[in-house]
Amino acid sequence: MEQKLITVVAAALGVDPELLKLDSAAGEIEAWDSVAQINIVSEVEEEFGVSIPIEKIAELHTIRDFLLYLGAK
Amino acid sequence: MKCALLSNSNIESLSRRVDTRHEMFIGEGYGSWIQELANPTSAMWRFGPAAVVLLLDGTELLHGYEGAKEDTLFAAVDEQITWIERAAELAPAVKFFVSNIDVPPLSVRSMKQVSIERRLEAYWYDRLVALGARVPNMYVMDVKGLIEGRGREQFYSKKRWYLGGMKYSVVAEKTLAKEITRTLDAIAGTGRKKCLLVDLDNTLWGGVIGEDGLEGIQLSETGEGARYRDFQRRIRQLKDLGVILAIVSKNNYTDVQEVFDNHADMVLKKDDFASLKINWSTKPQNIAEVAQDLDIGSDSFVFIDDNPVDREAVRSAMPEVTVPDFPADTTLLPAFLDQIYQDYFFALESTEEDRKRTETYLQNAKRAAERHAAWSVEEFLTALKTKITVRKVMDEDLPRAAQLTQKTNQFNLTTRRYTEQDLQGFRRSADSAVYIASVSDKFGDNGKTFLAILKKAPPDTAEVDTFLMSCRVMGRFIEDQILDHLVRELRQQNVAKLRLHFFPTKKNMPARAMLDRLKGKIVSQEENGNTTWEYDLTQGSPVTQPAYAELMPR
Numbered sequence: 001m002e003q004k005l006i007t008v009v010a011a012a013l014g015v016d017p018e019l020l021k022l023d024s025a026a027g028e029i030e031a032w033d034s035v036a037q038i039n040i041v042s043e044v045e046e047e048f049g050v051s052i053p054i055e056k057i058a059e060l061h062t063i064r065d066f067l068l069y070l071g072a073k
Numbered sequence: 074m075k076c077a078l079l080s081n082s083n084i085e086s087l088s089r090r091v092d093t094r095h096e097m098f099i100g101e102g103y104g105s106w107i108q109e110l111a112n113p114t115s116a117m118w119r120f121g122p123a124a125v126v127l128l129l130d131g132t133e134l135l136h137g138y139e140g141a142k143e144d145t146l147f148a149a150v151d152e153q154i155t156w157i158e159r160a161a162e163l164a165p166a167v168k169f170f171v172s173n174i175d176v177p178p179l180s181v182r183s184m185k186q187v188s189i190e191r192r193l194e195a196y197w198y199d200r201l202v203a204l205g206a207r208v209p210n211m212y213v214m215d216v217k218g219l220i221e222g223r224g225r226e227q228f229y230s231k232k233r234w235y236l237g238g239m240k241y242s243v244v245a246e247k248t249l250a251k252e253i254t255r256t257l258d259a260i261a262g263t264g265r266k267k268c269l270l271v272d273l274d275n276t277l278w279g280g281v282i283g284e285d286g287l288e289g290i291q292l293s294e295t296g297e298g299a300r301y302r303d304f305q306r307r308i309r310q311l312k313d314l315g316v317i318l319a320i321v322s323k324n325n326y327t328d329v330q331e332v333f334d335n336h337a338d339m340v341l342k343k344d345d346f347a348s349l350k351i352n353w354s355t356k357p358q359n360i361a362e363v364a365q366d367l368d369i370g371s372d373s374f375v376f377i378d379d380n381p382v383d384r385e386a387v388r389s390a391m392p393e394v395t396v397p398d399f400p401a402d403t404t405l406l407p408a409f410l411d412q413i414y415q416d417y418f419f420a421l422e423s424t425e426e427d428r429k430r431t432e433t434y435l436q437n438a439k440r441a442a443e444r445h446a447a448w449s450v451e452e453f454l455t456a457l458k459t460k461i462t463v464r465k466v467m468d469e470d471l472p473r474a475a476q477l478t479q480k481t482n483q484f485n486l487t488t489r490r491y492t493e494q495d496l497q498g499f500r501r502s503a504d505s506a507v508y509i510a511s512v513s514d515k516f517g518d519n520g521k522t523f524l525a526i527l528k529k530a531p532p533d534t535a536e537v538d539t540f541l542m543s544c545r546v547m548g549r550f551i552e553d554q555i556l557d558h559l560v561r562e563l564r565q566q567n568v569a570k571l572r573l574h575f576f577p578t579k580k581n582m583p584a585r586a587m588l589d590r591l592k593g594k595i596v597s598q599e600e601n602g603n604t605t606w607e608y609d610l611t612q613g614s615p616v617t618q619p620a621y622a623e624l625m626p627r
Binding site: 034041042057 | 079089232
């Protein structure tokens with residue numbers, strides 16, 4: 001799941017997956033701005049078949065946050 | 074290409090998905106599109122776009138008009154259309170692509186009540202179409218059609234709207250970005266293919282004519298055979314957009330002839346095809362012959378065949394030919410052709426030359442036959458009764474003129490590719506002139522087939538930036554005659570020197586022959602073969618070739 005998540009996030013950001021780590025965070029990666037954050041949410045929802053409530057989204061800052069959210073589901 | 078994307082919703086994410094070949098500008102703020110359009114010093118106009126895409130969301134367009142009467146809404150639409158019209162008229166060289174609108178139901182209503190949303194969609198569309206008819210640089214982008222194809226459920230995303238003011242889902246953004254990219258590519262006009270090659274058995278009809286016979290093949294107005302009839306209808310529509318059709322099929326010619334003559338449900342007629350290769354040779358061999366017959370590079374071919382072995386043979390022998398996979402389920406044939414149109418033949422508009430192109434190729438075949446009738450070249454050329462009309466380009470010529478620069482490879486001295494906007498620039502400049510010529514003969518009208526761009530080089534020299542001619546009218550010394558005519562005009566303007574350049578490419582050796590016939594001297598030659606000739610016009614015209622056509626300046 002970890003590798004798939006990184007691939008999905010990389011695709012949403014339009015960057016090489018090699019550049020991302022679990023603790024990669026919004027603000028630290030140049031392409032990861034507020035628009036990209038929404039695209040990551042959309043792509044993760046699509047790829048993992050989940051619907052992330054709007055209240056949760058502000059808490060998801062790193063790839064690890066997404067992973068924990070998906071694990072907790 | 075520089076493109077401004079304006080919208081009344083947040084299209085930042087969408088704009089990032091447009092191919093990076095194109096430089097995008099996006100408006101600031103959701104409601105600022107009118108201001109960007111109307112204010113000549115707005116950030117958008119300072120950006121200097123060659124194309125403006127206006128993507129409007131119907132719901133947002135109605136913002137602030139809740140509960141308003143139809144008249145009020147229509148008046149608001151009229152005003153918005155007027156802003157678009159003014160912008161399009163102020164910048165005639167910029168292409169405007171304006172979306173139609175989709176308005177999901179905004180309120181509950183009884184069955185007898187009129188749907189204001191439907192009325193508004195229709196009114197907006199009618200006004201856009203009328204505008205497109207008045208203003209040549211404005212086009213309707215069928216976004217509503219894309220939304221209908223996917224369904225609103227998939228196209229819109231409430232979550233993205235509330236989170237970031239983005240109306241569209243990820244998949245919708247990808248669809249829209251593809252549409253925008255395709256449209257911008259079409260302005261540049263470089264990727265378009267020219268010729269569609271089709272197989273016959275199990276492609277234009279179901280079954281094998283040689284085995285199943287005229288009665289046995291599947292091809293009918295209704296029922297199962299209708300999928301092939303619908304497929305043929307679409308191929309015919311492609312032809313009307315200027316795509317050349319040719320048949321490449323392993324068959325007995327007489328069997329196929331019988332289908333053309335006697336099958337009531339054949340939509341495509343023999344004359345719809347510019348070349349017929351119906352024999353037992355290999356497909357690559359036949360395709361090479363079509364390329365020769367039509368004088369079209371095989372990199373401009375798209376080949377459709379149901380047989381994977383034949384497709385593979387063509388792919389490996391001629392990698393430059395585009396060979397799409399054939400649908401396994403033939404009910405998808407009409408949709409398959411729609412995709413082929415979108416991917417390889419997409420056009421913003423079609424010119425009169427496009428509609429008549431196949432006819433022209435067929436006439437050419439007849440001309441060639443006449444030449445073979447043991448005449449001398451001179452007799453043949455005289456008997457053709459060619460007429461040339463030369464004049465400076467006008468607004469209405471620009472689409473064809475741009476197309477000529479983008480598609481002409483063989484008789485092209487410099488192979489410089491230009492957009493309509495570029496040509497408009499040359500046309501308006503006092504230091505350059507653009508000439509176009511039409512050629513007709515006793516077999517028919519070849520249309521606008523010649524283009525030249527001349528530039529002044531102080532103090533008294535004229536520089537030929539572009540000198541090209543469609544391959545349809547090559548081999549008649551028309552180029553010498555037109556040059557001679559241009560020289561006469563230049564001499565009247567006291568131009569003393571003419572400079573011609575030749576930039577060699579893989580394909581343009583035919584153009585070199587003219588330079589060898591002219592009286593002049595090479596003044597520079599670079600390592601890559603780029604060569605410049607100079608002609609002293611004070612000594613008269615450099616043209617020595619006798620003329621065979623009648624030339625009419627206008």
